[in-house]
Amino acid sequence: MKIITGSALILVAILSAGCTSGLGSSDYQRSDTRRAYEVKMGVVESVRSVQIEGSKSGVGTATGAVVGGVAGSNIGQGKGAIVGALLGAVAGGVAGKAIEEGTTKKNGLELTVRLDSGRTIAIVQEDKGEDFRVGDRVRLLESGGEARVSH
Numbered sequence: 788m789k790i791i792t793g794s795a796l797i798l799v800a801i802l803s804a805g806c807t808s809g810l811g812s813s814d815y816q817r818s819d820t821r822r823a824y825e826v827k828m829g830v831v832e833s834v835r836s837v838q839i840e841g842s843k844s845g846v847g848t849a850t851g852a853v854v855g856g857v858a859g860s861n862i863g864q865g866k867g868a869i870v871g872a873l874l875g876a877v878a879g880g881v882a883g884k885a886i887e888e889g890t891t892k893k894n895g896l897e898l899t900v901r902l903d904s905g906r907t908i909a910i911v912q913e914d915k916g917e918d919f920r921v922g923d924r925v926r927l928l929e930s931g932g933e934a935r936v937s938h
Contacts, residue, residue, distance in 0.1 A: 811915030813937065824928040829902040831923045831936075837911060839895040855879015898936045900925060910936050 859875020860868050894914040901907050910927070912935055919925070925936050 811913040811917065811935075813915065813917075814913070819930075822930050824930045827902050827904070827927040827929065829900040829925060829927060831898060831919055831921055831925055832901050832907065833897075833899040833921060834919045835897040835899075836914070837895045837897050839893040839911070839913060849880070850883050852876040852880035852883065855882070898925075900927060900936060902927065908934075910934050912936065 853876075855875035855878050857872075857875070858879070860872035862868065862871030862875075895911055896914045896919060897909055897911050898919055899907065899909045908927070917938065919936070919938075923938065925938060928935050928937070
């Protein structure tokens with residue numbers, strides 16, 4: 788039972804680590820540094836709340852399968868323990884996948900911006916509490932096919 792509890796705690800720790808990265812206007816990855824960004828100015832035409840799906844790295848599935856397999860192996864003896872381990876691994880993998888996706892899901896914003904050039908674009912980014920309203924003057928930073936909107 789201690790193994791199951793310990794494994795469950797490890798699963799929670801691994802999945803929680805996936806929640807630390809951000810996709811908001813002020814979140815940068817290390818690889819974003821020393822990169823030139825094209826700056827475009829525009830006006831917000833619409834703001835819509837969206838959900839950004841959770842990660843599907845496979846860590847939740849693998850960890851859940853290990854926890855489920857260990858838990859299932861404690862059922863019966865001999866072949867019963869083997870069957871229990873297999874069934875537990877499958878059920879744990881499914882549960883671990885769902886937990887990973889659910890705990891890493893984020894609230895986002897779809898921002899439609901009319902650029903000064905006359906072009907209209909939409910950007911989806913994590914909602915980090917930055918207040919965007921229709922009519923706001925904003926800047927768009929774009930580099931390598933990725934973009935973000937900020938005030």
